[in-house]
Amino acid sequence: MVYVILPGFLLALGLSGVQIGAVVTASLLGSAITTILVGIYGHQVAPARLLAMAALLMTATGVAFGFASSFIALLFIGVIGTMNPSAGDVSAFLPLEQAGLSASVTDDQRTAMFALYNLSGALVGSIGALCAAAPLWFVHRQQLSDLFGYRITFIVYTFAGLIVFMIYRRMSVSAQAKPTGNKSVLGDSRRLVFKLAALFSLDSFGGGFAVQSIFALWIYRRFDLSVSTLGVVFFATGVLSAISSLISVRIAKRIGLVRTMVFTHIPASVLLIGVALSPNVWLAVTLFIVRGLLSQMDVPVRTSYVMAVVKPSERAAAASITNVPRSLASALPPIAAGWMLDRSQFAWPLLICATCKIIYDFLLLWQFRHIRPPEEQ
Template identity: 45%
Template sequence: MRVSIIRLYVARGLRGFADGFAIIILPAYMTELGYDAVAVGLIATASLLGTAVLTLGVGMIAPRRDLRLLMLLGAGLMSATGLVFPNVGHLVLIAVVAFIGTINPSAGDLGVLVPLEHAMLARGAADQDRTRVFARYSLIGALSAAAGSLASSLPEFLTAAGVANLAALRLMFYLYAALGVASAILYRRLPTTQAQQQSHAPLGPSRRTVYKLAILFSVDAFAGGFVVQSLLALWLFQRFDLSLAQAGLFFFWSSTLSAFSYPVAAWLAKRVGLVNTMVFTHIPSSVFLILAAFAPNLYVALGLLLLRAALSQMDVPTRTSYVMAVVTPAERPAAASVTAVPRSLASAISPAIAGALLTTTFSGLPLVICGALKIAYDLALLFSFRHIKPPEETS
């Protein structure tokens, strides 16, 4: 199982690298085609809605299917997305590909492959190691996304070498497809593994807990949808005239700070608990985001956003570990999916709203709304789950 975990880590790194440049290339590509912020928001919504539908379907069948096969199918869909996306130009067709495909406008823990990888990782991790395993998984994903952010500047180098700008952007989508193939090769080498067979519903004794978590996580995701990284990049492009290379550098450092917060989160969770770690690192990050909306210049805005990045993702490995801890092993694939799907659905609503808000006189309004809603979510999570402890905190 240790070898399988390493292969999952590597696959997560490849996908993280792909997402790292895709979230920046997507708004640049849409802008090059002549579309505005509203259109970018609509495509982000279509992508997240499709992710939710697909993740729900996979989560419901995963307890009775070979996880390895499902991951291979997901990697195949990633490759197909990268091949088709740059060959469509009409907004409706782009929306269809975004809905069906795997382009993720919000780099992180959303996507059809995420709950499958979570379930397989949880199978091989003891209670005392589980948070650390997920922290490493998130660390690798974030560092890879940081490297992918730097790679988003490649079109500018290609353009300087004589390649048309639109063609250079399309090449990045083909690279995305190639990384999907590489992920499939890694998944193919995993052992054939089925989740535990069960004759009852995918969720059993933990159903009420999972549904409560799913509702709260959807509030967090709805808030996050106002500043998905594609739209945050667009805000920086429009508000401060940031170049593609500069945006890539910023998101590199943003992802790097997020990456190194993951092992800190695992260390902190052992001392203050998973729920406390989620809440008391999240609230300050939301305050920094709200302040960034009122930043008088680029340097202040970037500084506040980097401070936010250092704290905002510390709830990712702790949240995943907590969900896996408070359900039975047989429920883990369904729990991962059921908590992920509302996140995708909720986050799919707000980008379209945010895209419209970016065109108003106060373009920082999506940042303010996001921060305020996230603070409300954190307080609700603390109130609802502070007494429900995972096994490692009760032993």
Template identity: 50%
Template sequence: MLANQPPLRHLLLPQGAAPHASAILLARSLRALVDGYMAVLLPAYLLALGLGPLQVGILATTTLLGSAAATLAVGTWAHRLRRLPLLQWAALLMAATGLGFAAFSAYWPLLLVAFIGTLNPSSGDVSVFLPLEHARLAGAATGAVRTTLFARYSVLGALCAAVGALAAALPGWLTVRTGIAPLNALRGMFLLYALVGMVVWWLYRRAPQISANEAAPAAPLGPSRAIVLRLAALFSLDSFAGGMVINTLLALWLQQRFGLSLAQAGVFFFWTGLLSAGSQLAAPRLARRIGLVNTMVFTHIPANLCLIFAALAPSLPVALALLLVRGALSQMDVPTRSAFVMAAVTPAERAAAASVTAVPRSLAAALSPSLAGALYAAGWIAAPMVAGGLLKIVYDLTLWRACRQIELPEE
């Protein structure tokens, strides 16, 4: 099959995966590219508009709440609709989000666009794209190839987000080189976000349909309801903790605690993204040796300890070193978690399972940025990171205890 594929598919797809997955991987890469710089630039843009840290946190919460609502709608009704047109509509919504943020300066219109749109202030993907793409990927491979395919999905996202973080220096460069006003330079980055949304729409418009032997009829949750609800509750705890240290807030912490510039913060997120991508590439090999659940848990706990120690670090070099180690470990659970959910449910339930596990995660993650923003505004800038790290460790131990006995047919 692969011999007749274009070179791009050779680079993107693992051997044994269906050709239609290449469009998903490429679209994910482009979205991650713009998400990478948006997470860094969003607080700077909002502060430049005259907003405060608490309002930054509330807007991040609103963004995640909107993503949760859209994902819930997908989980409720997507089994009645074709996934590819839904992905095309999501891409158009992405373009409209960029235009809305570039056009508005007042707080309330921005809140509305944040709720309706696809902006992602976190290091992971919490958008409406996620359950649709996961369900389509799950039908493109089986067994170990599926885990590898999800790892490619995560790795490409991490690599492109790392490169995108470097683009956070572009507004400053434009201001120096061309004399453009800093606020207008920041608005230009939102226009670029909108343009990428249109490219993603074009990709999905040209994406091949799934062949009959690759597709499973979609259905709401049935036989797998109990395990999916258990996983959704556990993932929600992890996401609530992660919401306290999303990239937007971590960038704010670095600026307030150590005075890092946007360019310096962009370089930092570039390196953490590279480390994250490398670790996710290694995750399938580790999972084949010790299992999906063990890979999720025993790489996550050291990462969370590093997060706690970084919050209490006495100097910038120590804090950055600990955060880099965290970046090398904290995302190894991403492809393994996705593969675990898809393997633990029946093929017909995959779209619903991806949505049901994603919605509570988005809702939980939406609550904590406002809390973290309030703590920053009160001067307790280390508290969100410490609390987030401790809660994540509780999640890791609970997940291991609850899921270590679950037998997967593919393991």
């Protein structure tokens, strides 16, 4: 919900494209910093307690954004909060989730499990996108300002954080149990994981030029699309992304994890180029929705691959090492994207995103096509 209205909220406050990009960057940097802290100290704290702490931070972030007005305050909140300006897999707690879920299933079930994990997230996110315009509809009926409607959305975000906190507080005893305190470290897999982290960082660097909030900013300015229409667009892409998670499992069983990542990712990048070059809003929206069926197919497969090519004892460390650089890499481009959109309505950020992702795909296929997970050997 928030990533749909965030550009409109910041525009209503009078921020420029560069400033909006800076707020997005600050939010992504905040996620990266928290990911680092979880990687360092997470082995000392029960997973359920960490997740509950994240929910409280989410609640505080919603309150702070709901009342903030100055650019500096928004930057500060972005860095220390949990606001996610994208609907993607940028989360400080992915390392804990990925390692824990991998340990709960066999090798043959791992990819399907991550597909269901992403399916649920995509469906809930798409419903949130569809509901994003509801507060604006309400304030228009009451003849109040759009800015007030945006602030109501952040209050809804706050209550969502409280609900999540209560859910985590009621998690099972095993999830509440304190870990052994032995920090997960990489052994023989170190070089392999570092190469994967470098490639994933290139992918995320490109993705940072077209995170949902930046895409929303571009389409707001280029085609003057309303929040309600954009919410429907993101809902449709979210549903297709959810469906694609299940399809990716079948494809991976036929052609392998690496080829599934590459052969679904490249067409998605080509469609993004088509979005950037579209002469009218309906063609741009249509291509963007179709892209939703392909763009996230690699996510459960990628996670499954990382967990498969390392030892079980190395999974938490591998997840942290591959996720932290990704978070940092995606945090840098939004400022540059905002600067570009301040100077031109042409979709340079989208073209840069697609180019980086295509380069990443070819490098991934070249370097890892012969390194197979246990279920493919």
